[in-house]
Amino acid sequence: MLEAVSSILKGIGNVVQTNDIAKASPAALRSAQASAGFDGVMEQVAADAIGTLKAGEAASISSIQGKVSAQRVVEAVMSAEQTLQVAVAVRDKVVQAYQEVTRMAI
Amino acid sequence: MGPVYLFDLASSQARWLSLRQATVSSNVANANTPGYRAQDIEPFSKLLDEKVVALAVTSPLHLTSTETSLRPQGTRKEDSWEIVHSGNSVSLEQEMLKAGDINRDYSLSTAIVKSFHRMLMTSAKS
C-alpha cells in the first residue's frame, strides 16, 4: 500500500505543504532534503515506515522465539508505530489535496 | 534536537539500568560466596560523556555503542560498606539501595518514553 501511494504521488507534484511533515518527523525531512522536491520527501516517509514496520515485525518474531530482550522489541514496535502514523498522516493530506485538484474547474 | 534524540537516550539509559540490575542480582546471589567481591558498572554520566565526544567526531545522527566499558568491574574497597573474613565484600543493604535507585530511574525513563510517544502519535494525526 505504501509503495502504491509513493508512486501515485510522484506524478502529482508539489501540492502539499511540507510543514506538517517537518513537525512530525524531522529525521525524515532532513534526510529527504537532499532529493529536491516533494516526491523525495514522500518517498523517504514511505521508505521510513516500511523499514521500521519490517524491523518491528522481525523483532516481534524474534521475541516469540525467545531470542531478543523486551526492550528491543518494544523500541522496534514503537518506532514502527511512529513512522506509520506519520506516513498515514501524509497520505491523508495528499489524498485530500488530490481530491481538491480533481474538483478544480477546467 | 527533538524527540528522536530523547528516544535514543532513554534507550541507552534503559540498557544501562538493565545491566546494572544484572550486577546487583549477581552480588545479592553471591552474598555468601567466599572470596566474591561486589561489582558495579561505570556510571551512566561517564558513558554519556564518552558518547558526546564521539558525537562531535562522527555524524550527529549516529550514536555509537560504548558497551565495552559497561562490563562489570569490582568495586573499590573503600566504596564497599563491609568486608568479612571470608573475603566476601557484598553488603545486602547497599545492594538493596542500588536496586531501589535502579527501579526509580527505570520507572521514570519508561514513563517519559510513553508520554513522548503518545505526544508524537497525536501530533502526527491530522
Place this chain on the structure above:
Amino acid sequence: MIDPLQASVQIASSGLEAQSDRLRIVSENLANANSTGRTAGADPYRRKTVTFASEMDRAAGVRVVKIKDIGIDRSPFRVEYEPNHPAAGQDGYVKLPNVNMLIEMADMRETNRSYEANLQVVKQTRSMVAMTIDLLKGA
C-alpha cells in the same frame, strides 16, 4: 551477554535455590542438635556445613550461584557425663553433636535475609520488564 533482565531473574533464582538448600541444612542441624549415637561409644550427629560457589550455567550463559558441596564440621563433639545413657562410653561420657543452637539460629536468620533479598531482586526485575511491555499498551 543475553538480555540482562532475563539474566537477573536467572541469577536471583539460583540464589533463592541456594539459600533454600542452605536453610534445609541449618534445619537439619537444629533438629539433630541432640541426636546421640545408638550404641555405646558411637559418634553422634555431625554438624553439616554449606559452601557456595559461583558457576557458569552453559545453557543460559550466565554465572549463577550453586552450593558447591555439603561438608562436615570436623570440630570436636561436646561431652556430658551420663553413665546410664545407652550411648555412654566406657568412661560414662556421652558424645553429643557439635551443633551450637545459637550459631544455627543466627545462620537461619541470615539465610532468611539473603532469601528475601534475592526474592526482592526477582520481583523488581519482573516489574521492570512489565513496565517495558506496558509502553505498548494504552492509548
